[in-house]
Amino acid sequence: xxxxxxxxxxxxxxxxxxxxxxxxxxxxxxxxxxxxxxxxxxxxxxxxxxxxxxxxxxxxxxxxxxxxxxxxxxxxxxxxxxxxxxxxxxxxxxxxxxxxxxxxxxxxxxxxxxxxxxxxxxxxxxxxxxxxxxxxxxxxxxxxxxxxxxxxxxxxxxxxxxxxxxxxxxxxxxxxxxxxxxxxxxxxxxxxxxxxxxxxxxxxxxxxxxxxxxxxxxxxxxxxxxxxxxxxxxxxxxxxxxxxxxxxxxxxxxxxxxxxxxxxxxxxxxxxxxxxxxxxxxxxxxxxxxxxxxxxxxxxxxxxxxxxxxxxxxxxxxxxxxxxxxxxxxxxxxxxxxxxxxxxxxxxxxxxxxxxxxxxxxxxxxxxxxxxxxxxxxxxxxxxxxxxxxxxxxxxxxxxxxxxxx
Numbered sequence: 001x002x003x004x005x006x007x008x009x010x011x012x013x014x015x016x017x018x019x020x021x022x023x024x025x026x027x028x029x030x031x032x033x034x035x036x037x038x039x040x041x042x043x044x045x046x047x048x049x050x051x052x053x054x055x056x057x058x059x060x061x062x063x064x065x066x067x068x069x070x071x072x073x074x075x076x077x078x079x080x081x082x083x084x085x086x087x088x089x090x091x092x093x094x095x096x097x098x099x100x101x102x103x104x105x106x107x108x109x110x111x112x113x114x115x116x117x118x119x120x121x122x123x124x125x126x127x128x129x130x131x132x133x134x135x136x137x138x139x140x141x142x143x144x145x146x147x148x149x150x151x152x153x154x155x156x157x158x159x160x161x162x163x164x165x166x167x168x169x170x171x172x173x174x175x176x177x178x179x180x181x182x183x184x185x186x187x188x189x190x191x192x193x194x195x196x197x198x199x200x201x202x203x204x205x206x207x208x209x210x211x212x213x214x215x216x217x218x219x220x221x222x223x224x225x226x227x228x229x230x231x232x233x234x235x236x237x238x239x240x241x242x243x244x245x246x247x248x249x250x251x252x253x254x255x256x257x258x259x260x261x262x263x264x265x266x267x268x269x270x271x272x273x274x275x276x277x278x279x280x281x282x283x284x285x286x287x288x289x290x291x292x293x294x295x296x297x298x299x300x301x302x303x304x305x306x307x308x309x310x311x312x313x314x315x316x317x318x319x320x321x322x323x324x325x326x327x328x329x330x331x332x333x334x335x336x337x338x339x340x341x342x343x344x345x346x347x348x349x350x351x352x353x354x355x356x357x358x359x360x361x362x363x364x365x366x367x368x369x370x371x372x373x374x375x376x377x378x379x380x381x382x383x384x385x386x387x388x389x390x391x392x393x394x395x396x397x398x399x400x401x402x403x404x405x406x
Contacts, residue, residue, distance in 0.1 A: 035059055041401040042100065043354060043363055044085050045372055046073035047391025053087055053096075054390045055103050056363075056372065058356055058399070063388060067105055069096040075117050076396040079142065081124035083402055088115045088129065095129060097145060100400045107145045111138040119162045119169070123187040128169055128197075130157040137171060137182070137197060151197040154178045159211055163218040168236045169197060170221045172209035179203045179212070179223050179232065181254045201254035206232045211268050215293055216275040220257070222291065224266040224280060231266060231280055231289075233257040233296045260298050262289035270311030270320060277335070279320050281308040288322060288333065304340060305331050312353045312362075321362055321377075323350040330364055330375060332382055344382050346373035354397040361385070365394035372397070 035041070042064060043056040051071050055064040070089025073096070077086045083100040093113055099106040114133025120142075121127070127140040130153070137160060139149040154173025157180070161170045166186035172179055182197040208227025214220070214236070223232040238251040263282025266289070270279045277299075280289040286306055290299040305324030312321050313335070320333040323346075330350060332342040347366025350373060354363045362377040370392050376385045 036403070039401070039403055041357060041399065042103065043356075043372070043397055043399050044076055044078075044087075044098065044100075045365055045390045045394045046076050046087055046396045047370070047393060048072050048074055048090075048395045049370075049392030051089075052391045053085075053098065054372075054394070056388055058361065061374065061386065061388070065103055066391065067098065067103070069105060070094045070108065074395055076398040077118045077120050077127070078398045078400050079120055079124045080122060082142075083400065084142070085398060085400060086118050086120070086127060088118050090114050090116060090132075093131075093133075095127075095140065097142075100402060109140060109145055109147065111140075111147060112136050112150070116157070117159045119160045121162050121166050121184075121187060122164055123166065125187045128160050128162060128184070130160045130171060132156045132158055132174075135173075137169070139184075139197060149196045151182060151199065153180050154202065158209070161212045161214050161221070163214045163221075163236065164216055165218040165239070167239060168200075168214070168218065168221075170212050170214060170223070170234075170236075172206070172212050172223055174208055174210065174226075177204060177207045177209060177225075177227070179206055179209055179221075179234065181221075181234070181236065200237065203232065203234060203254075203256050205256075205259070206230070210266070213269045213271045213278060215271075216273075220293060222269060222271075222278055222293070224269055225259075226265055226267050226283075229262055229264050229266065229282070229285075230259045231262055231269070231278075231291060232259055258296050260289075260291060260296065262291075262298060263287040263301050268308075268310050270313050270322075272313045272317045272335070273315055274317050276317070279311050279313070279322075279333075281311050281322060283307050283309055283325070286326075288320070300338075302333075302338075302340070304333065305329060305343065309351055310353050312355060314355070314359055321353055321355075323353050323364055325349050325351060325367070328366075330362065330373070330382075342381055344375050344384055346375070346384070347371050347387055351395060352397045354399050356399060357401045363397055363399070365390065365397050367393055367395060370394060 070092030072091040087096040112131035155175035210226035263285035265284035307326030348368035350364040
């Protein structure tokens with residue numbers, strides 16, 4: 001297992017000098033693949049302590065601008081079909097809409113007390129906001145930029161995930177140690193967008209229910225029980241009339257499958273794009289657990305670094321990146337080889353991660369140092385490329401690529 005790489009004083013000076021040059025000159029990143037004419041790519045970083053969103057230009061590797069949003073922004077989401085970014089402002093009880101074409105705040109949508117998370121449906125027309133202070137979910141019409149429905153949840157909903165088929169909304173309720181499953185009709189332009197979420201099922205027994213993921217085929221959800229050492233596996237109801245429902249009537253209802261034993265304090269779930277495995281960041285046991293989603297079994301639990309808090313898997317399903325909050329480092333775990341392949345120094349307390357569209361760059365929000373570590377991710381020995389300034393307590397990152405319209 002490789003040791004943590006710590007830059008020498010000379011390397012630190014060089015990295016700082018490179019960052020200064022990039023900020024002053026706005027030169028394109030050297031030795032990276034060229035991008036087509038008119039191509040733009042931005043990273044958006046929410047800064048919970050300064051009430052801002054930092055916009056980073058990933059083509060020229062420089063700060064583009066800083067946007068003022070609501071109080072205590074805590075989560076970001078990108079619209080999958082339009083050039084918009086959504087910012088959850090927890091203390092303001094609002095969602096800011098950023099126009100990514102012009103990088104400006106285009107609208108502010110009121111929701112309810114202490115919103116914590118936003119999920120965008122696959123069509124890009126609706127959003128679902130978990131309001132942890134009012135025990136509700138807000139349904140937003142993104143075309144008209146307003147709230148259209150509210151539904152009650154368990155106590156302190158923290159994360160909500162919409163299934164890829166647009167039918168199921170999975171909500172984790174931290175204070176009631178439960179998971180709520182809502183029926184949400186897929187968006188239909190002809191039918192309008194006034195559908196109200198209907199509570200379909202609720203499952204207790206998940207202490208400190210935190211992060212959740214839904215499989216690409218919308219058949220299962222997995223939920224991290226962060227106050228314990230389990231992950232809950234849930235079978236999601238199949239759509240009426242589908243082949244699965246006809247073959248097995250039991251699949252027409254939601255039901256809990258099992259509680260999987262992982263490490264202590266599982267806080268984040270990283271799913272392979274193919275949905276075959278999930279990697280659990282076990283913060284208090286300094287480990288990750290590997291779950292097979294087909295068999296609902298834990299394949300193993302492995303030491304990864306001090307206080308892992310966030311993971312992300314490469315598009316080819318081969319590499320897991322893990323932010324080690326307590327070690328100021330990013331771990332590169334080879335999924336195919338089942339081992340820690342490398343470790344890279346980041347800023348202080350790396351948390352949220354994001355990969356650039358071409359996956360040549362990995363970005364880490366450094367919560368304590370107020371910056372973003374930019375890591376050259378390609379190859380078998382990743383390295384810190386530069387560090388870019390953000391605001392106070394950066395906590396979420398999303399990336400949006402914009403191509404010139406023909």
